[in-house]
Amino acid sequence: MEKPLSIFAFAIFLGACSPVVEISQLDLIPHPTSWNPGHNTCAISGVWDVEVAEEWKQERGFWLDWLGADSLDMEGKAIRVMLKQNPGMETEAYAVAIRPEGITIEASSKHGAFHGLTTLRSLALTSEGALPCGDITDAPRFAHRGLLLDCCRHFMTPEFVKRTIDLLALHKMSVLHWHLTEDQGWRIEIDAYPELTQKGAWRTEADGSQHGGFYTKQQISDIVAYAAQRHIKVIPEIELPGHSRAALSAYPWLGCTGEAMEVPHDWGVFKDIYCAGQDTTLAFLKTVLDEVMELFPSEYIHIGGDEAPKVRWEQCPKCQKRIAHEDLNDAHELQSWFIGEIGRYLEAHGRKMIGWDEILEGGLPEGATVQSWRGMDGGRDAVAMGHDAIMSPTSHCYFDYPVESTDLQEVYGFEPEPEGLKGSGRILGGECNMWSERAPQDLVESKVYPRLVAMSEVLWSPPSTRIWPDFQARMESHYTRLDIWEVAYGWETVPMALQWKQGTASNGLSVQLVPAMSGIGGTGDFVAFGGETTASGIGLDATHEIQGEGELRVILSQRGVSMGEPLAFPLAGHVGAFQPVELAHEINTYYPGRGEQGLADGRLGSADFRDGSWQATQGQHMGVTVQLDALTEIDSMSMQVYRYQDAWIFLPDSVRFQWSADGKRWNGGWWTQPFGSSTFEPNDAQDVQRLALPVGEAARWVRFEARNPGPCPEWHDAASSATWLFLDELVVHSRPS
Template sequence: MRASACPWIAAAAALLLAACATAPAPAPMITPAPVRAEVSAGVLRVADGASIVAADPAGRRTAEILAELTARAGGPRLRVTTPGAPGLITLRKGEVKHPEGYELEVTPAGAVVTASTDAGQFYGAMSLWQMLTATPGEARLPAVRIADAPRFGWRGLMLDSARHYQSPAFIRTLIDAMAAHKLNVLHWHLTDDQAWRLEIKKYPKLTQVGAWRVPAGQGPAADIDPATGKPRLYGGFYSQDEVRALVAYAAERHITIVPEIEMPGHASAAVAAYPELAANPNPSRAVPADWGVYPALFNTEDATFGFLENVLDEVIALFPSTYIHVGGDEAVKDEWKASPRIQAQMKALGVKDEHGLQSWFIQRMERHLASRGRRLIGWDEILEGGLAPNATVMSWRGIDGAVAAARSGHDAVLSPAPVLYFDHRQTGRADEPPGRGRVVGLEEVYAFDPAPAQLTPAERSHILGLQANLWTEHVRTEGRAAHMLFPRGLAIAEIGWSPEGRRDFADFSRRAAQGSARLRRMGLPAAETPFRGPDVPADPRYRDSRQLKLCSENIALALEDDAPVRGERAVFLTDIMNPCWIWPQADLAGVAAVRVDVGQLPFNFQIGADIKKVVAGNNRTPAGELEVRVGGCAAPPAVIVPLAQAASNPAVTAVEAKLPPGLGRQDLCFTFTRPAVEPMWALSGVRLLPEAGR
């Protein structure tokens, strides 16, 4: 049919084309979602060579960062022009009420960011950056007017560099990723039992001794350094020059680095370097490699306080942050209880118990920080025994610590485990890296509300914001750190910035997928696993340990093997208290045997009295055995395989176990016996072997 024969068809088509040409484009995919975004007709094209202009020095530096990040993420190559010259993109100062707020207007003629402060101008530029880099190449920006400001002032991530050292280059890339999504606090965990990472000029042994350890396990023990004839040391530290450079780099991106120096507990590395600081009269002289809670405490002598004050003075000189974090968590009081000198001091001070002594300890450190114009922040254990007068509480054992602090008129930051502990796996997929066994997925993080309902509006004003923590006991590499931090870090950014009640996980998930791809283009390998869907086994006859069911989850961990020291290592999902796995309803028709990939792990976990609950000493042969049960874990072992051949191999060994014929579908249960708690046997995978000819 010709259009001329039906003129109404031609007219309708013309109207449709006109409507498509003038209809507003979809809202820009910006994370965190802005307070208000009004899209209108038109598109701004930004190609290589487009110019950015800013009037003041801070604005010009923001323009340079915008250009650099845009190029790194595959967007158009922009150039910064001199003030007064025409620019396709303009950064300017103007009246915007919120100090971190901004306005962004995009039209077909150009883009203008307006803010009253340098920070607001930077955040407007970062929203523009996301629009410029939605896809690689030339950018097509929808016409839009955005008015935006944050919900909370503390929007943070914590990086644990004590358990595993990350390079300054990685930390700079992390800072870029944070800044691009309006996160503004990097809490830097620099000291712990397993390492002291910060150079202190007055006390050089803190890094000469405290920054190095021999990792646990047979693999590292056999990795001999030819220069010393001893096992190779693992570690590293940050020089003061490196720290100054990182602090300046972060400040240009409107991120405050808050350092953490642990006290009075988590002190093993410090007392290995300077034994006179210890409450224990005979402390270990080696930095330990176990994870968990050690009993090592600083003593409460004046000389030790002098040491800590001198350390903090050097910290203050490096970090201009208002807050200095002093830890205060997991300070097991056994060494204080066992010390006659400390007990006499408690009596002289009129302190009724060791919790009161820790309160006295923290209050003394707070007075020193206050005398230097700084504020103390610590984990919620600093509430025990009485909170220091001006202390701020970081609540990790749920939200109760923040609630108690706010009700008593103290500021607080919400950082509760497990939901904001990013050492937990993001999915249950077999391609997830090691981490804590419980899955804390993107949706669970996004659903967290940092404004406790039980607080009054006045009490809520003491909630500074929120922070997610990446503890790195089980996050050995920088790539894995990036994987664990993002895209969940994007959820933290949105929770901390976007208005209350503005939650749409489906929309956020689309933006997070795009944002993760953008981060990967700029050199930070954000996780793809949250967007891959269910983990369907590719082979019905094989299961990775992460695809099996744990019999219990007392302390469930996805652990990396300790060998080989260099190269790819197996990962074992296990409950360290009860290593036991189930393959539910395994199809055993035509199956003659199972091949189990087994490995031995160091039991490098400080779990106190709970060590007595770990089953050991039940072995029949010197190395122990693999037990395979058919029909569930209550059944007697159908097969028992001695592990002598695997005992001498620090990496993975495949062992086979023949099964009775004609079993059909059955629950297979796998357990181990062992002569002692260490080594800990675990399985990384199970394969069903068919009968000959099948």
């Protein structure tokens, strides 16, 4: 059974203070607002003698537990810690004064005092027997410093949730955004509707196994109280109107069709959502929210509002009647009306609503706070309309993404308050999101850490104190803390970077493996598609030539210890790599695939469509023309395309390979339905498909075009929504000379 984060037990003895050179930089994360160093250090090896202001006496026992001193029984002079109330300070602000005669923590509230104790605990863990004397003054930049934990796609135990709360508190975060309802599982006990957990909390996986679970009201109350003691607010998310298949599986009458359905085991966006035309659906949701509000005292309730296809509403007589009766223009305005009804209900009960940035569509409900995830524009639009915003764009804040997409440095570079909004007071803060489609409980910490450490400083510390090399140095000490807290952290970044450019041969790539972290070693082999190893023993920091399509597979080691599975770089050495290109489509900001040169740069896409090598468009055709260095005998051309229908990624309807000697007269024609009739046939696969065409002629220009197949088909859960096309590289193989 998992346990909440164990309190690290240590003891402090006040020894002699000896003059030393002042410690100008603390190794704290997040970095405090200011540190004024003294000229002494205090030897520590005994126990805490904590004196608490009268107003906070009831907290003393827990605060001693938090520091860890109660678990040791040692004789000796204890270091004196005084916690004083200073009403003139901000709610979360604190000050710590470390002197030879003891330590004083000042704050206006228990919240601020707790931050001061947390700072003291962090310093002691890496003090090596001596605390630096000096003065810390500190306060957070943003009030909302959150982590979303998705316990729906994969259920997580109450003990794990408590451990997550401990780690949030240790990093001075303030919010656990608890995602409790979803298509793949309903996780909160509701007395009025028992089938939500009896049926909606469980699903049958593709292999026939069962997955699920839910939190009883007693467990939720216990977790909320546990968080409150650590000054973490728990904001529940009850998804509506979309992402509601689990509820519809329990009570089919909540949907537009009334048809029975199972809790899905696959991911994606589903067209069956709550029916907005039924008063009974609204009554159901209000009853659910009544019980949610009894359990969660938080000021905010998150209602989701994202990814709600309108196809059912557009076909539903009850929804169409609602549109007419409320004098609405379309289904988008119906969603705004629906969410507005929920928002007004929450407001009448003294609560505020948060929703994902889709709630902007059709008009923003009064008093709503927007959580901007599709970039920063949702936050900007909300502020322009006089609303608050929380920033959590996919570019910096989605920790389910691999480090290939979002590494530690990118997270640290996040700025929640973009130009034009600084000082508006409308940006409440930011949030990192841990969606769990591909991260069951045992993988979550390796996804969240160490990236949350960087986010904690982004949201707490003044921008002027955020210096990447300085943060890197402090991270070295912080890893000691993470080890003591037994955090199963992952990589900061891809541990081995690949540098590549056009090779000396016209059909080759010049590659170089460069360690991206200290202590990293390894050797690589280039394995051609088909299994033949064409280059082996590729070492670090030396340049190597590769030709053809395949994977550079690197066996990694860290400080001499093998790190298991090899790191793979899909590559293609060919005559088109790094030659001038012209695109026939606009680059999408979400999937730019390394920009203008991305479809002719020698990098192939992997099985992960978010790896940065795939270039994609939504609802558009795609095309690329490459001008070769000279007239070249072309053997063949190829292109890879991605398929993942649950994510609206479909194979192209038709494609065209073309080649030309003069750039005017082109050979080659359209290849209709290159994958047969499978383009729009339902398929659960998430895979890469390769298209290749023999040429056998000389050419100077080559071209590839792919036609978008059109909107998602009727059977799809996002029917009528625009589909995505994903391409990786136009590979041009020349004939051997």
